[in-house]
Amino acid sequence: MILHSLYIDTTANKGRGVFTLEAIEADTIIEVSPVIIMSAEERVLLDKTLLHDYIFEWNPPENPHQCCMAQGYISVYNHSYASNCEYFMNYDEKIIIIKTVRAIAEKEELTINYNGDWDNATPVWFDVKD
Numbered sequence: 001m002i003l004h005s006l007y008i009d010t011t012a013n014k015g016r017g018v019f020t021l022e023a024i025e026a027d028t029i030i031e032v033s034p035v036i037i038m039s040a041e042e043r044v045l046l047d048k049t050l051l052h053d054y055i056f057e058w059n060p061p062e063n064p065h066q067c068c069m070a071q072g073y074i075s076v077y078n079h080s081y082a083s084n085c086e087y088f089m090n091y092d093e094k095i096i097i098i099k100t101v102r103a104i105a106e107k108e109e110l111t112i113n114y115n116g117d118w119d120n121a122t123p124v125w126f127d128v129k130d
Contacts (some may be wrong), residue, residue, distance in 0.1 A: 001087035002032040002072055004109070016108045017078045024104040030085065031098040033072035040065040070096045080111035087112050 003021040037058055038046065046052055046067065054071040069075065074096055077085065081128040084104055088097045103112060120128065 001029075001032040003028070004032060006073060006075060007120050008076055011078065011109060012109065014078045016076050018073050019107060019109050023106050024100055026041045026100055027034055028100045029097060030100060030110065031072055031074060033070045033079075033096050033098075034104075035068035035070050035075045035094055035096055037066055037068045037094065043067045048081040056089075056096065058089065058091075066095075066109060074098065077110060077112045079114045083113040085110050085112050093127070 003020070003024070005020045005024070007019055007021060008016050009019050011017040020030075029087075035056070035058065038055075043055075043066070046055055051069070052090075055067045056067055058066040060066075074087070077098070084102055085098050085100050087098070089095075090097060098110075098112065100110075
């Protein structure tokens with residue numbers, strides 16, 4: 001399920017992103033996406049490819065250290081440390097859910113925090129300085 005008003009467009013400095021044609025209320029589920037789950041061994045291989053930037057950690061308690069590739073728009077949401085959406089893993093259903101954390105304006109870009117918590121300020125891999 002992808003909310004009917006969502007669309008993909010280019011951003012000023014992040015490539016593609018997800019936007020909305022209509023205002024969206026806070027706490028609205030805007031996407032439910034199935035995932036393709038890959039093993040820890042497959043993750044090692046994926047980390048050597050461009051797909052590394054588009055996969056998610058997938059760590060159910062019974063089988064941690066996996067990763068997944070989400071279908072739908074989920075891999076196109078850009079990162080923000082103060083994102084306007086958050087994502088949730090449902091390990092039983094093998095889906096990722098995106099929900100707004102505040103009201104979203106018409107034509108606003110929808111963002112998630114790649115750390116998992118919408119307001120987590122821990123630097124993500126592309127902001128970590130060696």
